[in-house]
Amino acid sequence: FCKRHQIKSSSNIPCVPKDLLMMSEFVLPRFIFCLIQYLREGYNEPAADGPSEKDLNKVLQLLEPQISFLEDLTKMGGAMRSVLTQVLTNQQNYKDLTSGLGENACVKKSHEKYLIALKSSGLTYPEDKLVYGVQEPSAGTSSLAVQGFVGATGTLGQVDSSDEDDQDGSQGLGKRKRVKLSSGTKDQSIMDVLKHKSFLEELLFWTIKYEFPQKMVTFLLNMLPDQEYKVAFTKTFVQHYAFIMKTLKKSHESDTMSNRIVHISVQLFSNEELARQVTEECQLLDIMVTVLLYMMESCLIKSELQDEENSLHVVVNCGEALLKNNTYWPLVSDFINILSHQSVAKRFLEDHGLLVTWMNFVSFFQGMNLNKRELNEHVEFESQTYYAAFAAELEACAQPMWGLLSHCKVRETQEYTRNVVRYCLEALQDWFDAINFVDEPAPNQVTFHLPLHRYYAMFLSKAVKCQELDLDSVLPDQEMLMKLMIHPLQIQASLAEIHSNMWVRNGLQIKGQAMTYVQSHFCNSMIDPDIYLLQVCASRLDPDYFISSVFERFKVVDLLTMASQHQNTVLDAEHERSMLEGALTFLVILLSLRLHLGMSDDEILRAEMVAQLCMNDRTHKNPNPKSGIIPGSYSFESVLSAVADFKAPVFEPGGSMQQGMYTPKAEVWDQEFDPVMVILRTVYRRDVQSAMDRYTAFLKQSGKFPGNPWPPYKKRTSLHPSYKGLMRLLHCKTLHIVLFTLLYKILMDHQNLSEHVLCMVLYLIELGLENSAEEESDEEASVGGPERCHDSWFPGSNLVSNMRHFINYVRVRVPETAPEVKRDSPASTSSDNLGSFQNSGTAQVFSLVAERRKKFQEIINRSSSEANQVVRPKTSSKWSAPGSAPQLTTAILEIKESILSLLIKLHHKLSGKQNSYYPPWLDDIEILIQPEIPKYSHGDGITAVERILLKAASQSRMNKRIIEEICRKVTPPVPPKKVTAAEKKTLDKEERRQKARERQQKLLAEFASRQKSFMETAMDVDSPENDIPMEITTAEPQVSEAVYDCVICGQSGPSSEDRPTGLVVLLQASSVLGQCRDNVEPKKLPITEEEQIYPWDTCAAVHDVRLSLLQRYFKDSSCLLAVSIGWEGGVYVQTCGHTLHIDCHKSYMESLRNDQVLQGFSVDKGEFTCPLCRQFANSVLPCYPGSNVENNPWQRPSNKSIQDLIKEVEELQGRPGAFPSETNLSKEMESVMKDIKNTTQKKYRDYSKTPGSPDNDFLFMYSVARTNLELELIHRGGNLCSGGASTAGKRSCLNQLFHVLALHMRLYSIDSEYNPWRKLTQLEEMNPQLGYEEQQPEVPILYHDVTSLLLIQILMMPQPLRKDHFTCIVKVLFTLLYTQALAELSVKCSEEDRSAWKHAGALKKSTCDAEKSYEVLLSFVISELSKGKLYHEEGTQECAMVNPIAWSPESMEKYLQDFCLPFLRITSLLQHHLFGEDLPSCQEEEEFSVLASCLGLLPTFYQTEHPFISASCLDWPVPAFDIITQWCFEIKSFTERHAEQGKALLIQESKWKLPHLLQLPENYNTIFQYYHRKTCSVCTKVPKDPAVCLVCGTFVCLKGLCCKQQSYCECVLHSQNCGAGTGIFLLINASVIIIIRGHRFCLWGSVYLDAHGEEDRDLRRGKPLYICKERYKVLEQQWISHTFDHINKRWGPHYNGL
DSSP: OOHHHHHHHHTTOOOOOHHHHHHHHHHHHHHHHHHHHHHHHHOOOOSSSSOOHHHHHHHHHHHHHHHHHHHHHHTTOHHHHHHHHHHHHOHHHHHHHHSSOSSOHHHHHHHHHHHHHHHHTTOBOTTTOOSSOOOOOOSSSOHHHHHHHHHHHHHHTOBOHHHHHHHHHHSOSSSOOBOOBOGGGSOHHHHHBOOOOSHHHHHHHHHHHTTOOHHHHHHHHHTTTSHHHHHHHHHHHHHTHHHHHHHHHHOSOHHHHHHHHHHHHHHHHTOHHHHHHHHHHHOHHHHHHHHHHHHHHTTEEEOOSSOTTTOOOEEEOTTSHHHHTTTTHHHHHHHHHHHTSHHHHHHHHHOHHHHHHHHHHHHTTTTOSOEEOOOSSOOSSOOOHHHHHHHHIIIIIIHHHHHHHTTOOSGGGHHHHHHHHHHHHHHHHHHHHHTTOOSSOOTTEEOSOOHHHHHHHHHHHHHHHTSOOOGGGGOOOHHHHHHHHHHHHHHHHHHHHHHTTTTGGGOHHHHHHHHHHHSTTTGGGTHHHHHHHHHHHHHHSOHHHHHHHHHHHTTOGGGOSSSSOOOOSSSOHHHHHHHHHHHHHHHHHHHHOOTTTTOOHHHHHHHHHHHHHHHSOBOTTSSOOOTTOOTTSHHHHHHHHHHEEEEOOOBOTTSOBOOOEEEEOHHIIIIIOOHHHHHHHOSSHHHHHHHHHHHHHHHHHHTSOOSOOOOOOOOOOOOOGGGGGGGGGGGSHHHHHHHHHHHHHHHTTOTTOOHHHHHHHHHHHHHHHHTOOTTOOHHHHHTTHHHHTTSSSSSSSOHHHHTTOOEEEEEEEEETTSHHHHTOSHHHHHTSSSOHHHHHHHOBOOOHHHHHHHHHHHHHTSSOTTTTTOOOHHHHGGGSOOTTSOOEEEEEEEEEEOHHHHHHHHHHHHHTSTTOOOOGGGTOGGGGTOOOOGGGTSOOHHHHHHHHHHHHHHHOHHHHHHHHHHHHSOOOOSSOSSOOHHHHHHHHHHHHHHHHHHHHHHHHHHHHHHHHHHHHHHSOSSOOTTOOOOOSOOOOTTOOBOOEEBTTTOOEEOOOSSSOEEEEEEEEEEOTGGGOBSSSSOOBOOOSSSOOOOGGGBHHHHHHHHHHHHHHHSOHHHHHHHSOOOTTTEEEEEEEEEEEEHHHHHHHHHHHHHOOOOOSSOGGGTOEEOTTTOOEEOEEEEOOSSBOSTTOGGGSOOOOOHHHHHHHHHHHHHSOOOOOOSOHHHHHHHHHHHHHHHHSOGGGTOOOSSTTOHHHHHHHHHHHHHHHHHHHHHHTTSSSTTOSOOHHHHTOOHHHHHHHHHHHHTTSOOOTTTOHHHHHHOOOOOOGGGTTSSSSOOOOGGGSOHHHHHHHHHHTSOSSOOHHHHHHHHHHHHHHHHHHHHHHHHHHSOHHHHHHHHHHHHHHTTSTTGGGOHHHHHHHHHHHHTTTTTTOOHHHHHHHHOOSSOOOHHHHHHHHHHHHHHHHHHHHHHHHHHHOOOOOOOOSTTHHHHHHHHTTOSOTTOOOSSOOOGGGGOOOSSOHHHHHHHHHHHHHHHHTTOHHHHHHHHOOOOOOOOOOOOBOOSBHHHHHHHHTTOOOTTTOSOOSSEEEETTTOOEEETTOGGGOBTTBOHHHHHHHHHHTTEEEEEETTTTEEEEEETTEEEEEEOSEEOTTSOOOGGGOSOOOOEEOHHHHHHHHHHHHTTOHHHHOOOOEEOTTOO
């Protein structure tokens, strides 16, 4: 399509030999004719509406090969295309073949079918009717258009009466009638005539008939590179335009058809050259406008606006499918497209006939979707037609308008603007006539759609801003201006009514309309032009008339009285306040908005952006969604960086994620925050509050103002000279009287006045002072003052001088019940020296309505002399008070105030102090010269009053003097001379209110602090520093019984056997422990085929291997006591710390079960949320009755020897655990144990070779304890250096869990024969023959896992355990552990080292503390073990085992300590939970010694001077060498046969690093490129939704049915296998992370953000994405701490379908 290429290449193209193409030229016409015959044959005009889809598709399927053949031909290049073009456009060929005049019957028949098809489409074949001679269009405007349209406008509004009558009878009254326009409007030749002269034309005709089959469209478009074809096709397309519209309207598949039409038209009309040519030769504009007009004519109804009976105006019916489904959009978008070409737009703007038609088209939308206020009951059915209405106005009216405006930018285009404005005004005048509009809008009606007004406004704005047109030359007369302002003003008043809930019976949709009207995509085509039009009217009309109109439209006229009571005949009392606020706010916006009154485009952009940013921080794609401004343009970026700072994505403590945001700079808050702009742009009222809150926070933070500030007053950009008249509004008596009255009422505390009203009143006064006329001189004003003011309130119209004018008496109309009436006795007048005659003489009377009427009459009847007598009866009747109301009488009030004195009193009132105002210039006269002082720019009402008084004083010496005088008189308290009973009552009320307010504040503060402390304790997930422990146990030290609070019934008490209390817990299976690896570097996510992750080095895999190895060689029951399970699928128990009675919990569950509106959890599975903190839970862990942990009587150390203690332990373990009696408590203990078992899958519980053996349960139970201890250790960072009670400790349920486990474990007594305790503490007869008599021996004690032994020993003891027994067990086990460390060390080192150590140690064996020297012990272990075959056959594996480091005493000591540390850590944690002792904090290097002394392993008298030696902790219960010999003997006999395995089992991997998720690459693209084409390993297809597991890197199909196994989809299955029910998957095609937890799932968010810190879900925006490390850290943290359930809120069931 590129012109340049064509020109360059066209010079030297070789010609195509003629013979080459002969064949095609001969065959193609026949071929195409054949195709057309098929199309004619196949088309059957059905009886109903349009052929059935099936038939058409059948025909198209048959023709598939033919059309494909044509398509292939187009791909053969230019030569073939030019032949095709020849054939398609040759008129002679067409005539010869298709005319149907020849002999061939078949051809005849087909021609008849073609004629029938034409007829049925409502088209005529010109030969039939010669009436319409096809006129040759003259160049320039078509003669037709001019004749047709100018004639048409007259008839447009009229209704075809014959039609009307028929319809009236037939249709029910309820339905709104469609209106048919008289047929004069249609240009017959455009709409109804179609003559085909070539194959191309008929081919397009059938393409349309068959509703644009995709193949045909492709063929027609593929031909476009041929220039000749392009022109011919475009003309043909235009010729068929009307027919396309008709087919589109009938089509069932209008969406698909629309898209295909636009596919074609966008290719044709985007080319300016072509569009211009078609416009000139084929009247493209006429056709488009006429077709649009005709299309809308089919759905017109009578307008009910204003005068329902006699209205002649017609509007589109928004309920019709045409508008509801946006069927018109292809045509409108074509129209907008061609108007974007300057040459075409110019033709349009120059053609008067077209403009008239277009304005007719626009007037169809004027006043559509009329809302009538429901006054009695709520509407039954909320219509949603407003969507269609707003879309139609935006697309069909506003967008073409913006298109036209873009061509009216320079002075030379003035003429166009004049044309548009002229026809726009004519259309408006017609509209006012058609709806019978005089001067009062009909009450309780509003339409948001006034496109004619908006066209007029926008062209005016352009004319003044860009074309330097004189505004007055394009404005109509005063009467028209008065009419123009009514409807936009009505919309503003209705907005206030809607926000005051006066339209609440119309349903939610009316709120929706009010929001859409100001919403970002609509505002600059809707509310902005309306406000601008009102500003223009205000600048040209009489200000008094305008102001009184505003208050009358807002229905608050009756409120503006000095009297304390009034009647409002048109408004309920509860709405008065918000309507008054609405009226004043509207005036402020009207007077201070400068969008179209002189701001440059960059200033507008900046103001818009600041307003948006002040409401809320915004993301980059959304800092200013206003439609004219696109992110990415140069000015956009520069303005954004000027007003906002980028705030990188952060996290809130609740775990919710933030995107990268822009936030306003400090100087923007300081100088540019404009509340007026914010109010104008907010869709929700809460956004205004949000902006003010942020502003307040800024002032507090920067120390500019501590209290609650008022909206700041912002200086405005200067007005364009054309609009100077707008400021007269601020200097008119009517406004001054309103301001005076409101100030007075606020001062007197009349009802229905808010701080907002005062704020707006002061804002208006300040605006007036800013924009005062300069020439006011003090002298002239003071002369003749008193004489002039008999008839009116104020002497002049300038606010500066009116401010100081004192008003003495006012006559008001009040209800007889009002307090003012009672005072009107002669006595009251004597208080002043004025006689009563004067009293009535000077009292001011004021009625806004009368004032407005008067002005209106003056304007209307300028010519007639009796202007003041004529009052239109039609409107005045509305204002007479209804008879039922109390009678109004006249009272005279004594006021004696001026605006200045009221302001000063107001200052006293606001500050709550007498004489609080002191004129600042008395101290510093400079202040008057430059009154712009930063001190006054931010603050509350007091600041505002001071600022205004300062401005008033600096503008006039008289004002300055009067302010000083007022301040000198010590002002009496605010209320008037005498306090009447009624007023006393209001004062008392005020006082009472104040007290109530204070009380409320106090309560709120208390509540807030309680809530805060609760939040800190309940919601804290991972911040150990600042915690207050949860009060699970609130017992005093001397009470031994623990007391619990039930969060359901609120009672406190101990947990008892028959009414047990329980902790709210969440049980979940976890495989986090199993993911620990032994290397520090986290694994990377594979992003090439080479990188693979093998799980053999994970903790879970290593433990698995060890267990299966033991089970191969040793007795099964013994193996199950030698290790722990639960690395994968272990049960983790966590609690929020709240307790409840178990019976309360049951009834709570019952109520949840009955309440079916349940959210993401399933009650049948026992799930619930904690009744207090709403944390997710699924079980209750009973609290064991009895003592409190902290003051356990068993804790006191006893002085028994270790031998005695060992005996006691053995005895206690030997006692069988009696099964507890059937109490409620024991039942609960049983049920919670069942819950714990069911939490994890069977495969993670059953490891025994004999299924269901009790050893299995035994192993499972102590492993639960192990899992919870290990996980707590991980949460503390893998060591105990930080000490203290961590978060996990504070809300730990381990103590209760231990009781439950111990209770169950004591039911299985271990036969004392096999109890490992005896092997640890007693020497047995060594019998070398014992060896292999039995088929499988017991597991040698040195192969046992010491931590598991510890848990078995402790859980076998009766609870509660005594501290000295605990210490005894630990000491005994430490000896075993130490021996294991030495044995492992001996295996790991080389032969030479071994022999060296063996000899070195042997020499020291005789020293006194040989049993506590590691060298001696090591040498002994080596000599004992070398008796077997353990160290033999080193040759094969020498290299593998040798540790390259040379062993020094230090490194050996460190090695031994590292081996023992994991055991010490777990033991210390256990001690901390069982006995409530605090953990000391320490440095990492001294962790071993600190924990050892904490556990009582270190003798108390141990000196810390010399370097610490781990062996000094040993305390052998029996002679060391004997017991070591006994332990080594077991191994010796095993290694005789299995040296390899014997050695492997001695090496225990104890140094696991913390678990991590896979490391992700920096750039998302690397992941996307590798995975989105990767094939699934199960089904070998490329999945539609690929996902990858972030824990192990497995690639899975999300929702893929291909990989489903037993109704489980692959992701769910993987989450069970990899994470025991928890899965973390990255969705490759969406960049989002999804979490699966059990039967629920949630979208977590994305860890990849773009350069602006925003997510790109579903990769829609295609921006490069980079890893956000902080977010990934948070994800990992939630995984490790098992808090997905608590932090993420939006969970839903996945029904195994992911």
